[in-house]
Structures are given as structure tokens and as C-alpha cells.
Amino acid sequence: MKYGLLLATTLFLSTSAIAQQPDPLRPTGRWSANTTGQAETPPMGWNSWNAFGTDIDEEKVFASAKAIVDSGLAAKGYRYVNLDEGWWDHRRSDGRMLVRSDKFPSARTADGATSFRPFTNRLHAMGLKAGLYSDLGRNTCAQAYGPNEPNLPRGTMMEREVGLYGNIDRDIKLYFGDWGFDYIKIDGCGLRAYGASSDLVSSGRYQALEPILSLETVALSNIPAVQAMFGNVKAALDRYNPDGDYVLSLCIWGAANVRAWGKDIGNVSRTSDDITADWGRMLTNFDSAAKRPLYAHPGSWNDPDMLFVGKGDFDAAHLTEARSHFALWxxxxAPLLIGSDLRDTPSALMQILGNASLISMNQDPAGNQAVLAFDSDDLQIFVKTLANGEKGVAIFNRSSRPIDANLTSAHLKFRKDAPVRLVDQWTDAAASFSGETVMKVMPRETLVFRARGVRELADGIYLSEIPGSVNPAVDGVTLPQPDPTIHRALAPWGGGSRGVGPRPMYAGWGGAQADATPFGRELQISGQRYAHGLGILANSRMEVRNADFRRLTVTVGVDDSASDARHAVTFEIYGDGRLLGRSAPHTQGTPAQQLSVDIDNVRLIELVARAPGVVNEQLPVSWADAAFHR
Structure with missing residues (x-):
């Protein structure tokens, strides 16, 4: 009954909010992606899960913290030390959470209430930050899927309900206001695994909580309810952290279409299921985030899960794979959260984790996730624009054979008649080329460079070069569908090749893209191809931050890949909520139209594509050659 009341209330509030916003395309004049919390750059640190699972204790954690400091990793930005599952003892009858003081003796108190304050004080004194784990439901992932794991919550059924469900305000106040934590990772197994028909419930071990979250089928998730619950967590974090010094990590593994909306609530949003120490699984997790650069910004980052450098396919015997894993993240x-046991991590792997050049790319203040400049099943080239105008370049060989890769000035959006200088981020070796160069990339290798050249746009920049400044506030997706382009690795947690194999499950297909249509095609309007631009569905609104540029130019039209050749789209440009320009109505085949608007002293641009009464997924549109000019 308690669950039904909460869910009904959540749905009522969500429905009411939608009813109060009749036109989601109406310009707001404000940036809507999350900027609260402490994540102007992706969080860096260490998490206990990959190394220890639930078998954690104070000695292991502080040995890892000491290794972070003593190795120099802390000085390079690794500052969060995050406890995952295994810290709970039980929830007291008055609702207070108790710590396993047999594993964390510093938490003992005279009255038996336990407190993590001495633990967090000690980490803070080391110059580090402290992170904690919880679940949106009553119970947790290890309780559901690891019944024989150590350090599971103890006591009666009610005492073992250690998740946030029904306790959001109380727990967040305790964890942040009283105990002094700085980071919280929130899982969703409690909203997924405890249905009335599950063995967990029918056995009498746990109370039923009907699932509202499905990893396998997005249509079975109650997306508004999940969003509302995370919204309540965020509100509590804001209440008990008035200085904004917190990180909220949404860990629902790409379910409930979170790859589209996580950016609006959390600082870190998981785009896939758990990573493992397997090459194929790393590809799955990487792919789940790699084609979502427009959904990551300072304050809200895509999270393909923790680093597994140090184990399995990424151990000291597989340095090529370990370097690729780290470079791609x-x-x-992606957040750079180490998952290895730092007490015995070999120096060769510590050098990878401490690569200052790659860390600086990850932490670059411009906040631009790398954009795919070349894409195939065998080879990919990623390019990211850095704050100083240079480009970061990664050439990734996904295959098992050497490949001669062609890197061109066009990939970098540099002029082909001017020299390009490359500096290898692994060796510091420098080289130059003009127009095009060829590099041999060994199997599973990732070459990484800083590149300096002369921009194609002498007086400005393409919007697709600065995805960290572009937010698809409304991406037009009306029926979330799983992305078929994500690598489908064998499930590492059992099953082998039984059944029909893994199927696409992470919604996001049809989302906004940089330099491509929402479905991964080359931008094309009325037969004309465009190498630069933003692709999105009709009935969409994008927000673009302007940093002292004076003019916006763009070529608009219905993309040739549209299956709807009948309905018309009108393109509108707003500046700080005021209409600056509007196109004529466009149908498929209508010649592209150029728009140019004055944006001097305008802080926020909004790009709106309107097409009443259409199926948005049938009507992709192109903002081709969209660019800022000085």
C-alpha cells in the first residue's frame, strides 16, 4: 500500500508537471542540463566494487587511499574514495542506518548509533573526498543477485531494508549533513528485482516492491516515476549541501531511457550495465556512451562504468588493452574511477592511470566529449576540441589485425593546405603532416595525440565541435528504442551461448548527434551532403551556450533520410528567449535554406524545429554547417 501511494503520487505529480508545460518547444532562455553539484569536470577517484565486491573494510579502503596519495595520483586529480556495497549493518527501528562497525571500527559510538564521521574526517584530512553507495529501492543489488556475498545487511526483513525507498530525506541528511560524505552512487536493483512473484519475495526473505525499472525492455520501465525519485534525491542533496559540494551518480545501467534524461538530474549517469574485465564487455560499455557527446556537459557526464585497468584483459600482461581502455574513457x-586493488597494482598500470596528458584531456575545462570523425566496426577516430583550441585525437583499432589508418585534416576540421602538428600522448613524440597521414595501428591499440593546426573556420567554430555547449533539451524522441549500434558482448555473468544471445537494450536510438543524423547517417539535404552540423528529430529544441561570438550561421532542411516526405518543418532560432530568425516551411526535398542571425551579447541560443502532427522518428532534420562566428 505504501508503494502504491508513493507511485500514484509520483505519477500524479509527473502528469501534472507535463500538463503545465503545453509546449516543450517554447524557448525558455535558460540552460536546462544539470549544473548543480561538484562536477565541472568528470569525477576522478577510486571505487571499492571491482576490487573487493562487498568484502570491504576500513583497512582495505585506507590502504587504497594511501596508495592514491603516495603514488601521486591524488595530485593528478584522483580525489574521491568511494565505498560501494558492503558497508551497511542494518536499519534501526527508528529509521537510522547503522554501519558495520566490525568492518569499520572507527564508526563505533558509545550509544551504538555508529557514525561514519571519523571515517570521512580522516579521508578529508588526507586531501581526499568520501563517497557512499545506496539504492533507490528498499533493498540492494547484492541482496538480489549475490545472496552468498559477505557483509550483506543483517537482521529482520525490515532491518535489512537499507535502500533509500521511503527514507530519501532521512538518509541523505545522515550521509551528507551528519557523516560528511561528498559523493553518492545510487543503484536501481531495488526497483527491478523484488516483484511479488520473484523468489526473493516468495521465499519470505524480502518484502515485495513491484518493479518499475526494466533493463531489458525500456517500455516496461515507469520512466516518470524513476525520474521523480531521482529528482527527490537531488532536492535532498541540495537541501543538505547548501554549498553544492556533492556528486550524484545515477546507476541504473542505461535503463528507463536514462541516457536521454540523466543529464538533467545527475552529475554522472550510467549508460550501460556493469563493466567486467573482458575486452568485449569494455566495448559494450564504451559504445553506450561514445555516440552521446551532445548528452554530456560540465556538471553532467556520461558514465560507461568504472575503469577495470588492473584485471583480466586489462592487467599487466595486456598493456595495449589497458592503455586503450584508459584512453577511451x-x-x-567518462569519470575516471579506478577499480583495481591499489595495494598491489603493478607500476606499469599505475603509469597508465597517472598519464598526465590523458588526464588533462579528460579534465579539460571546455567539457567537450570526443565526437566520432570516422566510424566502422574495425576502426574509429574520435576528435575532441580542447579549451586552448587544440584537438585531442584517438585512433582506435577495435579489431584483431593491424590497420593502416588515414588521419586527415578534415577529420580535425583543420585546413588541408596548412601543417598539422601531432604530439603522441603516450610517448611525447612529435610529428607533422599536411592534408593526410597514414599510421599503423596494432590490434586493440589506441593512438592518442594532441593536434594543432589552422581551423577550417578562421573566424569561428562549428557547433558540432563544442558538444559540451549544446544541450538537446527536447530531442524529439517519442518512443524510446534500444540502440542497435552498441557492441553486444556475451553476458559475463552467466548464460554463455544459451538462448538467442544478447539483444539491444540501451534506449537512445534516434537521439541528437554531432555531424550525423539521429540514426547515424551522413547529413544530407536535397542531395547536398554536409560534413558538419547537428542532426536531430523534428519537434526538438536544442540549447547552445554562446561564449562571446557575434553571429550564428546555419543551413537548415529536412534530411534526405526522412521517411516522411509530406509534412513540413519550420526552423526557428531564439536568443535569450527572443526570436532571431525563422525559416520557410520545409518538406523532404525542399532546397536547404541558409539562416544568419546576430548573437552579439546573447548568452543562450535555442534551435527549434517544429512540425505539428508528425511522427518525429520519421522526420529527422539537419542543422547543417551550424557555426558561431566572431
Missing amino acids: AMIN
């Missing part, structure tokens, strides 16, 4: 602005 750095290029797409």
Missing part, C-alpha cells in the same frame, strides 16, 4: 569524458 579519457576521450569521452
